[in-house]
Amino acid sequence: MTTVQLSSITKTYQGSDFAVRNFDLTIPSGKITALLGPSGSGKSTLLKLIAGLLTPDSGDITFDDVSVISTPAESRGAVMAFQNNLVFPWMSVGENVAFGLKMRGVPKKQRQQQAAEMLELVQLGGFNNRKPTELSGGQQQRVSLARALVTQPKVLLLDEPLSNLDAHLRDEMRTLIQGLQHKFEITTIVVTHDQEEAVILADQIALLFDGELHQLGQPSTFYQQPASRRIAEFFGGTNFIPGTLIGTDFRTIYGDFTVREPRTGVSHFTIRPERIQVAQALSANCLMATLVESTFMGTHYRHQWQVETLALVSTSVAPLTLAVGEETLLYFPSDALTCF
Amino acid sequence: MKRFSKGVAIALIIFGVLAPFIPLLIWSVARRWYFPAILPTEWSLRGWSYAFSNASRLPQALRQSFAVSTTASLLAILIGMPAGRVLGLYKFRGKTLVEFLILAPTIVPAFAVVMGIHVLFIRYGLADTLSGVIIVHLIPTLPYVTLVLAGVFANYNVDYESQARSLGANTWQVIRYVMLPAIYPGVIVAGMFAFIISWSQYLLTLMIGGGRVLTLPLLLFSFASSGDNNVTAALSIIFILPAIALLVITSRYLTGRNASLGATRGN
Numbered sequence: 001m002t003t004v005q006l007s008s009i010t011k012t013y014q015g016s017d018f019a020v021r022n023f024d025l026t027i028p029s030g031k032i033t034a035l036l037g038p039s040g041s042g043k044s045t046l047l048k049l050i051a052g053l054l055t056p057d058s059g060d061i062t063f064d065d066v067s068v069i070s071t072p073a074e075s076r077g078a079v080m081a082f083q084n085n086l087v088f089p090w091m092s093v094g095e096n097v098a099f100g101l102k103m104r105g106v107p108k109k110q111r112q113q114q115a116a117e118m119l120e121l122v123q124l125g126g127f128n129n130r131k132p133t134e135l136s137g138g139q140q141q142r143v144s145l146a147r148a149l150v151t152q153p154k155v156l157l158l159d160e161p162l163s164n165l166d167a168h169l170r171d172e173m174r175t176l177i178q179g180l181q182h183k184f185e186i187t188t189i190v191v192t193h194d195q196e197e198a199v200i201l202a203d204q205i206a207l208l209f210d211g212e213l214h215q216l217g218q219p220s221t222f223y224q225q226p227a228s229r230r231i232a233e234f235f236g237g238t239n240f241i242p243g244t245l246i247g248t249d250f251r252t253i254y255g256d257f258t259v260r261e262p263r264t265g266v267s268h269f270t271i272r273p274e275r276i277q278v279a280q281a282l283s284a285n286c287l288m289a290t291l292v293e294s295t296f297m298g299t300h301y302r303h304q305w306q307v308e309t310l311a312l313v314s315t316s317v318a319p320l321t322l323a324v325g326e327e328t329l330l331y332f333p334s335d336a337l338t339c340f
Numbered sequence: 341m342k343r344f345s346k347g348v349a350i351a352l353i354i355f356g357v358l359a360p361f362i363p364l365l366i367w368s369v370a371r372r373w374y375f376p377a378i379l380p381t382e383w384s385l386r387g388w389s390y391a392f393s394n395a396s397r398l399p400q401a402l403r404q405s406f407a408v409s410t411t412a413s414l415l416a417i418l419i420g421m422p423a424g425r426v427l428g429l430y431k432f433r434g435k436t437l438v439e440f441l442i443l444a445p446t447i448v449p450a451f452a453v454v455m456g457i458h459v460l461f462i463r464y465g466l467a468d469t470l471s472g473v474i475i476v477h478l479i480p481t482l483p484y485v486t487l488v489l490a491g492v493f494a495n496y497n498v499d500y501e502s503q504a505r506s507l508g509a510n511t512w513q514v515i516r517y518v519m520l521p522a523i524y525p526g527v528i529v530a531g532m533f534a535f536i537i538s539w540s541q542y543l544l545t546l547m548i549g550g551g552r553v554l555t556l557p558l559l560l561f562s563f564a565s566s567g568d569n570n571v572t573a574a575l576s577i578i579f580i581l582p583a584i585a586l587l588v589i590t591s592r593y594l595t596g597r598n599a600s601l602g603a604t605r606g607n
Contacts, residue, residue: 053502078506099507102517103508
């Protein structure tokens with residue numbers, strides 16, 4: 001159980017945009033925190049800084065209030081599992097998993113046994129003598145995870161742990177990571193560019209753009225209360241309605257909407273596609289819209305609407321009883337509206 | 341058709357490699373072999389028995405040749421590995437110039453270099469010594485070792501080292517358990533190049549060794565210049581054998597195009 005704290009971390013590269021400036025973040029103990037952001041947002045830099053594979057230009061990193069800035073990577077206790085697995089091909093699977101123990105001088109018998117137990121935990125029991133080249137990508141990923149966990153790290157750092165897996169394996173790996181993380185109660189930091197990966201894995205998400213922290217919170221807040229249009233768009237938001245907010249009354253050229261709470265300096269509100277409903281009767285927060293297209297997506301229907309010049313998207317589990325080109329009233333529940 | 345042409349190619353390569361040995365083998369057991377006879381008119385094992393007699397100084401030459409070539413190749417790898425790593429992994433200003441300078445000894449005649457170096461070697465007491473010969477053999481071997489290893493490092497994923505460090509390996513452990521196992525086929529190839537180049541050095545050994553250091557090529561040349569074809573042929577075969585053995589042992593580390601390259605070096 002280790003709390004990781006980053007204080008005014010700055011790391012810049014000569015002739016490159018990849019940079020982190022004055023970055024502050026507290027990573028809670030025993031939880032999974034995702035560092036989420038598009039490529040070039042500085043998330044991988046942060047991960048390597050925490051691992052000790054990079055040294056910051058300035059600022060401090062503490063594990064449980066003890067600075068680790070001068071502790072080299074090999075003795076820091078923050079173990080990183082790289083994105084492309086990097087299972088050493090010149091070693092057997094068992095030797096790979098036992099690698100960290102060997103480096104710490106654990107006797108051969110003992111480290112072989114621990115490696116075998118850890119392989120069991122990642123559902124690769126009996127794979128000790130296999131060659132890494134015989135394994136599938138998903139299996140290699142699990143070897144990489146076992147190899148990191150066997151050293152009992154204070155902090156587990158995972159670089160895009162699900163990104164190379166197909167949907168089925170993704171779910172399996174997610175369950176495995178969460179299960180093991182819970183079992184060992186390791187403070188875990190996941191770096192990913194994929195918002196879905198962050199949402200399904202993490203207890204907390206730190207969203208980064210251009211080396212800066214833009215929003216920190218539970219995964220659901222990024223859907224329900226995105227802090228900016230950019231964040232809403234990153235999480236798949238498409239409905240942005242311009243207007244002005246007076247009190248809790250959001251005035252637009254299409255009509256007026258009541259929002260949850262008054263805020264200042266806002267110019268848009270957004271609503272998740274799944275929260276827009278077809279209104280049963282005329283009420284507040286309603287808008288007349290024309291159905292442009294309705295598409296079956298497998299698990300739901302996706303509808304495109306047109307309100308004058310404004311395009312909106314909504315989804316529903318059941319098909320609409322409406323033909324393309326017909327008009328209907330759409331209802332926007334006020335608790336689903338977020339202004340920014 | 342493709343299989344046929346591949347078979348022809350292999351046959352040609354084998355013939356090309358083996359053909360030069362045929363006259364050599366015949367010469368080593370010939371007594372009288374004059375034009376226009378296709379085969380010797382009289383046979384004799386004199387060449388071989390002389391080569392293996394005490395008078396030929398073959399044991400000394402073999403011993404010193406092995407000592408020089410083994411040590412020189414190991415040193416060349418030791419020095420060439422860090423250089424190859426930097427050239428293979430990093431981009432830096434003046435890299436092309438550095439690469440050219442490393443290659444330069446292969447273009448500049450060894451004689452020109454050794455004339456200048458000889459004075460220094462005398463001053464530091466390295467002339468006429470085994471150590472001096474070993475050091476001077478680094479001139480022709482280092483460029484090849486460095487460039488082969490630069491190629492190896494260019495295909496090496498350094499992230500393996502970060503991964504190992506993160507798992508608790510210190511610098512020496514990273515070298516021992518990650519870098520060396522990852523690149524060792526390339527190191528073997530580079531070492532083989534160095535050994536064969538050093539093994540066939542004549543001029544450098546003669547100049548720096550001053551006749552005190554007797555390697556196999558020196559012995560071979562002395563018999564060749566005395567016109568004793570039988571002994572020369574026998575010694576030539578002995579001279580070639582280690583190179584062929586080395587090639588066979590290391591051939592599994594050579595692939596495709598490189599294998600044929602190694603074969604021509606072996607001659």
